Amino acid sequence: MEVGKTLWLIILIKLAIIFLILRVFFFRPELSKYDTEAEKAEHVIENLTKQP
Amino acid sequence: MLLTSSLADASRLQFALTAMYHWLFVPLTLGLGILIAIFETKYYRSGDESWKNLTRFWSRIFAINFACGVATGIILEFEFGTNWSNYSWFVGDIFGAPLAIEGIFAFFMESTFFAVMYFGWNKVSKGFHLLSTWLTAIGANLSAYWILTANAWMQHPVGVEFNPMTGRNEMVDFWSIVFSSTTLSKFSHSVMSGFLVAAIVVIAISCWYLKKQRNREFSLRSIKYATVFGLFAIFALMATGHTSAVTVTRTQPMKLAAMEGLYRGENGTPFVGFAVLNPKKTWDNDENPYLFNISFPKVLSFIANGDWNSFVPGISDIIEGGYKYKDANGVEKTALSFQEKVDRGNMARRALSLYAQYKDEPDTAKRNQILSQAKVYLDENFEYFGYGFLKSPEESIPNVPLTFYSFRVMVMLGGYFILFLIVCWWLMKKKVLEKKKWFIFFAILSVPLVYICAEAGWVVAEVGRQPWTIQDLLPIGASVSGVSSSNVWTTFIIFAVLFTTLLIAELKIAFNQIKKGPDGIKWN
Structure with a gap:
């Protein structure tokens, strides 16, 4: 196989793993469970003020 | 929520793994892009096909590195959102803006013109191809600038104001962030280390050809330019290393x-x-x-x-x-003592707590009075906000042996590379380099050493600033999300496998292309 094709294959497989597997199944942003910015702010401020 | 140290440690280890692997791919791109652009400029000016051959071969090595390394940094951004959600929220748009500029402007500039540089031979004019090569190299370095701007802000947070209503830092002075002393010293030092890596890799591969008694003219020409480029980089590293030390003295004395x-x-x-x-x-x-x-x-x-x-x-x-x-x-x-800083950090945290408690108070007069009082306390003490999370002086001390020895590894290897490049230049001047088998041995040995040197520099920078994710404002323990540590360990293993596979693929393809050499490759 030409090296150019091999490199394209590596890029595509890598991007598929990163965006279709890791992003979807393992890396959901923690704050995405809150619907509004105010709820996200409240959650983080609570963490910053209540933590011993 | 009590965040366990095992979660913080797992998140740290995962970030360290991904960042260190990422930095295995990046530095060669930074320096080799510039060297290739210089080679192509020689071809453009002279019309000499041997310069074109040189340009195309090193472009191929660049392409292999680029293909394996591209997007490995995105995983770091995933980790911010998932494992470091408190931190990600707290930094607000300070981190988002440079990373967005990096993604939209620098990275796409690099990727677009890289496609022209690699696939555009005989399809676009010589002038446009040369421009594309330079823009690829500049794009890679601009990309580094924006990433390092974000990193430098964590080490020296300037140009922001904390909004207690949202719990976020808001940018008030873009230029003080972009041109802070830490940004400038970090960028120049990191980019120069990339230039040194590229110079050493080019010299080593060329020396291997000399050892095999093939591609003599190609190799000697590559070594000549890489040596000058490397000498420029190593002396610039000394100068920027000094400015980094001055900056660290003023902003991170514990480091x-x-x-x-x-x-x-x-x-x-x-x-x-x-x-x-x-x-x-x-x-x-x-x-x-x-x-x-x-x-x-x-x-x-x-x-x-x-x-x-x-x-x-x-x-x-x-x-x-x-x-x-x-x-x-x-x-x-x-200087305040640790305990004084803790006291002021606690005052800032209590002020933030008052904000959260009274921001929706229906009695307007009472709300305004409490919030204005809290704002005064917060503004006066916010620079020590992170100390409010620390319980003992030991928590404010980074890992001294790891920082100390990593620094010495970096400096000693830096000294070795000064000597190596001066000897290389001298042997080239005397036209005896190819006869010196001992030098060829050291040239090839220098490839792993230059990567160790580059990684050691980052270990000093990042381990030395512990326990802070943002200097004095947010420690590690307060930055992590509430995800389970088993999740973090699972993705840690996935990353270790993925990155190791990519590294093996890069080395295998690169070795294969190096063995074929500039004469054995069929240019498409």
Whole structure:
């Protein structure tokens, strides 16, 4: 196989793993469970003020 | 929510793994892009096909590295959102803006023109191809600039105002962030280390051809240019290393103390050339910090402050406070003790708590009075906000042995590369390099060494600033999300496998192309 094709294959497989597997199944942003910015702010401020 | 140290440690380890793997791919791109652009400029001016051959071969090595390395940094951004959600929210748009500029402008510029550079031979004009090559190289370095702007802000948070209503930092001075002393020193030092990596890789591969007695003209020409490029990089590294030390002295004195294994400063503090640290030494005992050391009198004072007799605080001094120092703006102040900083950090946290408690208070007069009072407390003490999370002085000390020895590995290897490049230049001048088998051995050995040197520099920068994700404002323990540590360990293993596979793929393809050599490759 030409090296150019091999490199394209590596890029595509890598991007598929990163965006279709890791992003979807393992890396959901923690704050995405809150619907509004105010709820996200409240959650983080609570963490910053209540933590011993 | 009580965040366990095992979660914080797992998140740290995962970030360290991904960042260190990422930095295996990046530096070659930074330097090799510039070297290729220089080679192509020679071809453009002379029309000599041998320059074109040189350009195309090194472009192929660049392409292999680019293909394997591209997007490995995106995983770091995933980790911010998932494992470091408190941190991600707290930094607000400070982190988002440089990363967005990097993604939209620099990265796409690099990727677009890289496609022209690699696939565009004989399809676009010579002039446009040359422009594309330069823009690829500049794009890669601009990309580094924006990433390092974000990193530098974590080490020296400037140009922001904390909004207690949202719990986020808001940018008030874009230019002070983009051109802070830490950004400039970090960018110049990191990029120059990339230039050095590229120079050493080019010299090593070319020396391998000389060892095999093939591609002689190609190799000697590559070595000649890479040597000059490498010498420029290593002397620039010395200069930028010095400015980095000056910046660290003013913004992260604990990091400097850890780099030196320094517990008690003095007027005219020596620089430790080499030492074996005493494992029994703690900040509050009288043990000698070193079992053995070779030091240079007063040199650290000069490096840090430009004054042979100035005072450089050690770890114990920083914890106890009371000494005079100059802040990042050059203003003389008296250092607070650890406990004073903790007290002020607690006041800032209590003020934020008041905000959260009373921001929806229906009695307007009462709300305004409490919030305005809280705002005063917050503004006065926010610079020590992160100390409110620390329980003991030990928590404010980074891993001293790892920082200390990594710094020495970096500096000693830097010294080795100065010698190596001067010898290389001398042997080239005398036209005897290809006969010196010992030098060819050292050239090939230098490839792993230059990567160790580059990684060691980042270990100093990142381990030395612990426990902070944002200097003085947010420690590790307060930055992590509430995800389970088993999730983090699962993705840690996935990353380890993915990155190791990518590295093996890169090395296998690169070795294969190197073996074929510039004459054995069928250009498409």
